Amino acid sequence: MRTQRIGIIMHGVTGRMGMNQHLIRSVLAIRDQGGIALKDGSYLMPDPIIVGRNADKIEALAKKHGVERWTTDLDAALANEDDAIFFDAASTQLRPTLLRKAIDAGKHVYSEKPVSEGLDEAVAIAKYAKEKGVKNGIVHDKLDLPGLVKLKRLRDSGFFGKILSVKGEFGYWVFEGDWMPAQRPSWNYRAADGGGMVSDMLCHWRYVLDNVVAPVKSVSCKTATHIDRRWDENGEVYEATADDAAYATFELEGDIVAHINSSWCTRVRRDDLVTFQIDGTHGSAVAGLHKCYSQHRVNTPKPVWNPDQPQTLDFYADWEEVPDNAVLDNGFKVQWEQFLRHIVEDAPWHYTLTEGAKGVQLAEAGYQSARERRWVDLPDLEI
Template sequence: MEHKVGIIMNGVTGRMGTNQHLIRSIVAIREQGGVKLANGDTIFPDPILVGRNEEKLHALAKAYNIERWSTDLDQCLANSDDEVYFDAQTTVRRAESIKKAIAAGKHIYCEKPTATSLEDALELAKLAKEAGVKNGVVQDKLFLPGLLKLKRLIDSGFFGRILSIRMEFGYWVFEGDWQEAQRPSWNYRKEDGGGMVSDMFAHWRYVLDNLFGSVKAVSSFATTHIPKRVDENGNEYECTADDAAYATFELEGGIIAQVNSSWAVRVNRDDLLTIQVDGTEGSAVAGLRECKVQHRVNTPKPVWNPDIENPFNFSEQWSEVPNNQVFENAFKIQWEYFLKHLVADEPFPWDLLEGAKGTQLSDLGLQSSAERRWIGVPNLTI
């Protein structure tokens, strides 16, 4: 039996919406024949592309054999055949559209941050609960090969007692004058929902919570290293949002996580994101796809001596964690989980309340930076 699921996909003309959610997730699922359920049934997504740019929508629909597209969100929400609303718009537009979708009785799946403030994010979670609609938030990094390997190590007890985590994220985003910027200009304007903290702390919250332990406190310093940039039209503008954040998080169990995030750093590491985990029994360093380990029995015994050449090649003393499975696109994996949750009621813990936790940490991170102090992270409920 085939379960056809109508999905209103709003905001798919943006880079993330086009590449990760449309092409590598929904189109890929359609091309593979849908999502198979344990009982032999199949879930087949039937998207309608929604946005403000008619030309882009038409081009995407034609390129990927999608029959339906529209510039009228209200009309789409009125169609009872489309039971899911997906949102990949810029953050400042997201909450209002999700509220409309909940009011129309749609199940919700959306990008994060879910809103620009904790109050709005919690309101979305509460409205969805009261309406009885299923809901989920994209938490893609949990399904990256490197982090899945880390999870495998944690579950096996490889680390012993985890002591600390060090995360390095970022790369040099060109200012837009002599080379075109790799990120849209709204990312660097606070009034448009931009900023490193608001963008990335939502990710760090679910990564830390799901892999290592709940975040209990934060100490953060956010700054704007590049004060002026050039936008897509060649016009110089003032950067009103932070482009870097340097944070320390205290996790349950006394684990300490140090996280540096910057769009003004040149990369001298294995990947754009690296996560080092140190434990009593072993350590690991994970990137987006790869993961290396060093067990206590393989740990070298260096002695500090600046008067001689370093006798160790430290990078060669780590072993690769094998794949041992086929890793699919992280966004596609979570889409399939959500569709199974929708049709077969399989578990899906990454709901709008989990999304609100990301916004909570962003707000507290900015508060910590402004007040130059540690701030506790209270439990969230609705």
Template sequence: MTTHTIGIIMNGVTGRMGTNQHLIRSILAIRNQGGVQLANGDTIMPDPILVGRQAHKLQALAQKHGVEKWSTDLSACLADSNYSIYFDAQTTNRRAASIKQAIAAGKHIYCEKPTADSLEQSLELARLAREAGVKNGVVQDKLFLPGLLKLKRLVDSGYFGRILSVRMEFGYWVFEGDWQAGQRPSWNYRKEDGGGIIVDMFAHWRYVLDNLFGEVKSVSCLGTTHIPQRVDERGERYACTADDAAYATFLLENGIIVQANSSWAVRVDRDDLLTIQVDGTEGSAVAGLRDCKVQHRVNTPKPVWNPDIPNPFRFTQQWQEVPDNQVFENGFKEQWELFLKHVVDDEIPFQWDLLEGAKGTQMAELGLQSWAERRWIDVPALQL
């Protein structure tokens, strides 16, 4: 039995998502469980080095979680042959340049999305990685959520019959930062810093729709900035230049119509921060992050519109829960394990590469174009 020690340069993990999901709940969790096991009995053990621009943050993070190595010198880390994977969780406007540098150094690439500020840059990264022969992957975390895995199980089983429509509701109230601190960083609301809910969330919606229901063929989108001013981390008021809500309709290749509302200015009256309702000829389902409930045609109530009497139905009580039937790991960790296996073993595929990531960037650009031009936009196929 062999242990494959894989050095990973982790750039930008001092942020909330990078720290919690990628460092603590993925890489350190994998180390604590004794690595990733291959079918032949071999073990993959990740060996991270934390990289960033602020030494004090890196040092504090490393000490808190028992990580031995950290550095502010990305070039030196990329030149070190002990590290074969470069991971990027920086803000979007810094990502492309660092990934290019890592590809040039011969590193395998794993990164957050969006992969770049523009479709042109995202396609360039995919092309450079292919030409360099390095393995590459993009985080597609929502595909690994328990609720969406249950939803995928229903789709694959044919439970819905012919799927008619999908309705997605995402968002929550992000405080403005004056009388309560905002729970998202201020750059999210500045377009010049790569912010905006369309750029952030349409990359997610693209891979969710493509992988669960069918390829997106056209989009109509209306964005807006509901909250014009917020207060940043220093207590200073600033103008919000990026969209904080988007109301979109997607048409899929198989005729399925998808309505997707995304907002950081909405108060939640639903089961989860993200809910996806699927309606088909044979049945319906509503999935959240972890749970999924169904209603088959034989269990569907028969309401009649009558505003003159109290509603006799308790609609939310007329659904059945889909059982877990398996142990669900952290979705970020599961995808990390798949990518590590892919790096070590050429026979193990990894389908969510930089070209798939470019589709997310494309979706965001087309959403912004649709908003600007007030029209439907077709989604062209991407080629390198």
């Protein structure tokens, strides 16, 4: 079996998301399956080098997972011409500088989101990558979740008829950290460190709505810091200055109205940690991370409002589960395979840093809307 190597510089993969989803379940999973089958009959084999500041932590991670190469010297890693790709999953604040440095070193770049904390910076780095002629990508992990794959399949088939509206519910209770340790890092709740629900999640909702439903045209957003005091990883109390909830309404192309509640201060009583419901003239569907349920108009019950007696209809029973009909792999891994094919075979790739800038644009517009208590339009970006 012929194989060809592709070197990947992976920065910031000691964190939960970078380590679990990108290193272990994507790049190493591709390696362990024998690589990616290419059109010419060969296999593409990723060869990662992991980079971080803490030598002991990086070395331990490398040894645990059979990664032969690791370093604390990012400049030396970027100088190695045998490694073609730079990936970043570290701090959003440092990301534009790191991506620019990697682009200057001639690397193709792939990064977690948001691509930056501000729109001007996001547009600038997207333009820079385009000018330098390097291939580039932004993680868009929600799109390859099985639930959303099925939801998009329904849209593409015409199942919904005319789409009318979208309802999204996202989030769960993140413990404050006093009597129960918090399950998210403390920086997420400090504005000065780049925390905030809007900056964290509206970039996701941009590509989900754009690609699964219709392009976003404007936003009206209300933010909140419901819990203003939390406890950090060392048990020290700190002031929570970032928004921990966002209640956003979007106008989409085609006069579609979407509303998504995002909160770290809600207790879950729904099918999954995130659910999206699309309602159309011919049918409706609800998707979580993995499952999707649909209800066609011919299967829609006819409830009658009667507050004087308990409800007799089981509203869940009238929905049918949408089958997988295909092997649906880990969404992060699917995107890594797509991006690697884009690098070596020039396979189609839509999710460039320009798409990342669109996510930052929506987050910035969401904050502007909350400050000014008004709708904010999203003009086309010139990149």
